[in-house]
Amino acid sequence: MNTRNLLDVIVVGGGAVGASAAAALAQSGFDVALVEPNPPTASAEDAPLDARVIALSPASVRFVERLGAWPLSAARAFAYREMEVRSGDEVLRFGRELVAEPALGWIVELRALQARVFDAARSRVAAVHAARVVDCERGEREARLELDDGTRLRARLVVSAEGGRSSLREAAGITADGRDYLSRGIVAHLTTEQPNPGIAFQRFLKGGPLAFLPIDGGRSSLVWTRPEAEVEPLLALDDAAFCDAVAEASGLRFGRVVAATSRVAFPLRLQLAERFHAERLVLLGDTAHVVHPLAGLGLNLGLIDAAALVDVLVDARTRERDLGSLATLSRFDSWRRSDTHAAARAIDAIERGFGGDLGRVGQWLSRGLGLVDALTPAKRFFAAAACGDIGRVPRMAQR
Ligand SMILES: Cc1cc2nc3c(=O)[nH]c(=O)nc-3n(C[C@H](O)[C@H](O)[C@H](O)COP(=O)(O)OP(=O)(O)OC[C@H]3O[C@@H](n4cnc5c(N)ncnc54)[C@H](O)[C@@H]3O)c2cc1C
Incomplete structure (x- = not known):
């Protein structure tokens, strides 16, 4: 690739979120480069399951499937058909029959997923740079990046999917608040x-x-x-x-x-960026939001960010709008910031309530579990939420 060319999008960070965004944008016809200093590799076929596994929702699975990154090998992904939540003597149980899905979700080896979506990105993007971003200038018409191997790149839009510690978020002066769960x-x-x-x-x-x-x-x-x-x-x-x-x-x-x-x-920890965009910059995944793992949502929210960005940029292209303008990116921001902040606050309230900080509230929450268990419509709502099917679902994650 001639790096003097003006790209549509540079994705910085090739974790599962950044790599899936890069793959999906390239698949949708955008000129994309991906920057990741440590490209992930899959474990050897006979290697034991890695310690890091995560719960992936059916909506997230539909998205990675459309990128050709699913199914994972049967030794790295396991369907779960039932959920059971207990607090004190109360219990809430629901199964896949409530949502007409083959599974409520999959427990997957994170490393295997990262390697598959990274391969999907590698086969579609214009270039992969095994380097780290050291400088970013965001101008009125384009953004310019400098990598630690001396490469310079230009694009209409930079995507930061650098994880919880994002140099680009900090350089843009976007604060990220929250709390340490200690x-x-x-x-x-x-x-x-x-x-x-x-x-x-x-x-x-x-x-x-x-x-x-x-x-x-x-x-x-x-x-x-x-x-x-x-x-x-x-x-x-x-x-x-x-x-x-x-x-x-x-x-x-x-x-x-x-x-x-x-x-x-x-x-x-809980960490929420105050906004998910600035001119020519958008934040995805843990760069935008880090949540407590109790709902198994962190990566799922990030994958849906990536799919949502595709919708927003495809629509901007159809209307001949600038991909990196504040007007384009504010559509992404208002969609994903409201959804993820609501999810993060609900998770935080559950953590405080059940964790003991709120005493009596915890007892009410426990009783609430039993009540929900007795009400099929309420259970159906929780099952749909677990599947990633509430709120606005981006096109690549829809059934
Ligand atoms: C105990 C635990 C359990 C969890 N369980 C679940 C679960 O069940 N379900 C779920 O959905 N989520 C779960 N999560 C959350 C999930 O692991 C994270 O949300 C997810 O892995 C974040 O992915 P990401 O791609 O945003 O960031 P990361 O995986 O952190 O990737 C960021 C990438 O950016 C690169 N990078 C960083 N800086 C630069 C730079 N300057 N230039 C270039 N590249 C850079 C890094 O090398 C890295 O590859 C859990 C988390 C924990 C701690």
Whole structure:
């Protein structure tokens, strides 16, 4: 590619969000370059499942499928057909029959997904630069980027999908506020006495929720939120003591825990950018919003950002509008900022309520679970939300 050419879009950051945006925009006929210093690679076929797995909604799956990045290998993606949420003595359960989908969602190895969408991008975009952005100038007609390998690029629009710490967001003076949950999410893969038959199970406990997500061979992937002070002591336990602690916290949902892989803990925070755009710049994925993992939504929101950006830019092109103008990008901002801020606030309220901060509110929320369980229309709403089918769904994620 002649880098002196004016591109339509430069996507900075080739995680699952940036790479899917680059692939989808290129597939829609835009001239796109992708900048990612550490291109992801898939694990060897016989490698054990990576510790990082995430829940992917059917709407997100439809989007990556349209990019040719789905299905993943059967050893890296596992359907779940039922969700079960417990708090105290109350329980909410719903299954895929409420939403007429083959699954309520899939638990997927993040690394495998990243590698597949990156390959989809690589085969469609004009160029992939294995470099880091060091400078960005945004002008009235175009944006200019300088990479740490000396490459200079020009485009109508720059997309920042750099993750939670975005140099481009900071350089544009867009603040990102929120709060540190002062907790970490401990993840490990577990073998339980009774195999997990495909249930995404979550139990709210004082201090944070515990989730068992179904993976291979009846195992479950654990995401256990614990306050900072408890994390190191839990990580220091030997296997048997750790398994006992997890089994007790789960209320023995699948019986005793008989084995656990090595544990890793991730800091958790809420972080919302005050706006998702500036002239010639748009923010996607964790650059725009970082949320607590209790609803399994972070990456799903980011993938829907990417699909929504395609809708907005295709419409701008049809109307012969400037792709990077404030007028074009404010359409994206008002759509995605309102949806993601609403989701983030709801997740934050659930975290505070069930986590114990709000005392009596937590008890009401627990009772609410039981009430919702008794009402099929309410359950249908929650099932549709879990599938990513509420609000405005972008064209590439629609059924
Ligand atoms: C414990 C835990 C469990 C979770 N579970 C779920 C779940 O079940 N479901 C779900 O949807 N989400 C979940 N999430 C959230 C999800 O992991 C993130 O939202 C998602 O991975 C963010 O993807 P991203 O592409 O926006 O950012 P990232 O994956 O962080 O990618 C950013 C990319 O940008 C590149 N980059 C950074 N700076 C530059 C630069 N200057 N120049 C060029 N490139 C740059 C980086 O190299 C990186 O590849 C979970 C999170 C945690 C912590």
